[in-house]
Amino acid sequence: MSVVRVPTVLRAATGGQATVKASGATVGEVFDDLVEQYPSLRPQVLDDDGALHRHLNVFLNDDDIRYIGRLDAKVGDEDTITLMPAVAGGAA
Amino acid sequence: MSRYESVLDLIGDTPLLDVSSLSPNRRVQILAKLEGNNPGGSVKDRAAKGMIEEAEKDGSLRPGQVILESSSGNTGAALAMIARVKGYPIKIVLPENVSPERRQLLEVWGAEIINSPGEEGSNGAMRRAQKLAEEHPDWWFTYQYGNPANPKAHYEGTGPEIWRDCPEVTHFVAGLGTAGTLMGVGRFLKERNPQVQVWAVEPPVGEMVDGLKNLDEGFVPPVFSDGGGYELLDRKKIVGPKESIEWTRKLADVGVFAGISSGAAMAGAAKCAAEIDEGVIVVVIADGGWKYLSTNAWTGDLDEVTERARKVIYF
Numbered sequence: 401m402s403v404v405r406v407p408t409v410l411r412a413a414t415g416g417q418a419t420v421k422a423s424g425a426t427v428g429e430v431f432d433d434l435v436e437q438y439p440s441l442r443p444q445v446l447d448d449d450g451a452l453h454r455h456l457n458v459f460l461n462d463d464d465i466r467y468i469g470r471l472d473a474k475v476g477d478e479d480t481i482t483l484m485p486a487v488a489g490g491a492a
Numbered sequence: 493m494s495r496y497e498s499v500l501d502l503i504g505d506t507p508l509l510d511v512s513s514l515s516p517n518r519r520v521q522i523l524a525k526l527e528g529n530n531p532g533g534s535v536k537d538r539a540a541k542g543m544i545e546e547a548e549k550d551g552s553l554r555p556g557q558v559i560l561e562s563s564s565g566n567t568g569a570a571l572a573m574i575a576r577v578k579g580y581p582i583k584i585v586l587p588e589n590v591s592p593e594r595r596q597l598l599e600v601w602g603a604e605i606i607n608s609p610g611e612e613g614s615n616g617a618m619r620r621a622q623k624l625a626e627e628h629p630d631w632w633f634t635y636q637y638g639n640p641a642n643p644k645a646h647y648e649g650t651g652p653e654i655w656r657d658c659p660e661v662t663h664f665v666a667g668l669g670t671a672g673t674l675m676g677v678g679r680f681l682k683e684r685n686p687q688v689q690v691w692a693v694e695p696p697v698g699e700m701v702d703g704l705k706n707l708d709e710g711f712v713p714p715v716f717s718d719g720g721g722y723e724l725l726d727r728k729k730i731v732g733p734k735e736s737i738e739w740t741r742k743l744a745d746v747g748v749f750a751g752i753s754s755g756a757a758m759a760g761a762a763k764c765a766a767e768i769d770e771g772v773i774v775v776v777i778a779d780g781g782w783k784y785l786s787t788n789a790w791t792g793d794l795d796e797v798t799e800r801a802r803k804v805i806y807f
Contacts, residue, residue, distance in 0.1 A: 407697070409704040444707055455710025457694075462763070464694075464728035482730070484697050485710045488637060489564055489614025489669055489807060 405482040413441040428471030455486045503537040504649045508657045511746050519770035528780030532570040535778045539672050540570035542645030553632045561634040562621035564614045564805045565594030572601035585621040590805050593783035636670045638714035646676025662771035665761045667753050668692040671716035678724050692728040693760035695807045731756040733801040751779040752806040
């Protein structure tokens with residue numbers, strides 16, 4: 401099971417939980433499991449074609465998945481997936 | 493040449509310093525481009541000068557006109573310095589939670605500061621500025637996130653300088669904010685050598701900055717999306733505040749007094765060095781450490797400093 405970190409803006413869909421667990425061998429499979437557990441998350445994180453919402457960044461550990469195979473990126477059991485809104489500028 | 497007519501002529505042509513002693517892989521060299529050496533103190537001098545002079549040239553900025561921008565500090569300071577020299581009044585929308593030195597620096601240059609709520613971060617400051625720009629069409633809105641003169645300054649300046657000083661570069665690493673540096677330098681270097689890899693470093697979006705109602709309120713800078721950023725970048729790494737501060741301290745070990753976002757970029761360069769077999773990395777050190785002294789980033793307890801850093805905008 402991977403740990404998925406959920407930003408505040410999406411927590412209504414996870415019952416307020418900041419971290420949830422989901423399983424899968426790729427980010428896409430983890431997403432499938434995630435939206436099955438929390439169906440109201442689906443329209444927020446994926447568009448109608450099943451691609452990532454353009455204002456959602458997904459990090460597999462410290463890597464943005466858009467550059468390491470997108471939803472096909474391989475996930476290990478100990479990996480953390482972090483969902484993060486894309487916003488102007490950052491703050492820690 | 494070391495005699496100049498205008499401070500604006502001092503912008504650019506920054507040194508490249510070999511900091512390979514910090515590389516975790518002895519087959520990978522790391523060279524740091526010291527942008528804190530610009531007269532306004534950061535890499536943003538380049539974009540600010542480019543955007544202002546481009547607008548003067550195309551007539552969208554006229555003498556005496558008010559300049560408006562949103563900034564977490566560096567772009568604001570660079571614009572305000574140039575505005576002061578050139579005689580433009582300037583207003584900067586600034587999130588409340590920037591380090592006090594960033595605010596003080598804007599005051600030095602005589603900018604009018606318009607505060608925006610800290611919990612909205614740079615995103616909120618930008619939206620506020622966009623609204624002000626709509627309400628005041630007579631002001632000239634710089635809009636660094638969407639102004640093509642921003643990446644152009646790096647395509648014409650930073651990129652060629654790196655190529656001149658280090659044609660053996662294999663990887664370019666820089667922080668991702670407006671994406672101006674990454675897009676301009678990345679495009680230039682890839683045109684010269686398509687094998688060059690471009691890696692971006694981003695800070696995490698803090699819980700407190702996460703005041704969005706839904707993801708549609710998010711933002712991808714047009715400089716990035718319209719400029720083909722998704723195709724240009726090869727990797728994007730996230731670097732948290734603790735690691736950023738650790739690497740800011742390591743930079744001090746080699747005598748480089750840099751800001752916290754530069755520590756993040758250096759952490760990204762180190763990750764890159766650890767992942768590749770051999771190569772030459774050029775990393776952008778965006779500013780000096782002066783504006784962050786109040787955070788005790790170098791001398792305080794690491795965990796306490798990290799906690800404090802979570803509450804200020806340093807990128």
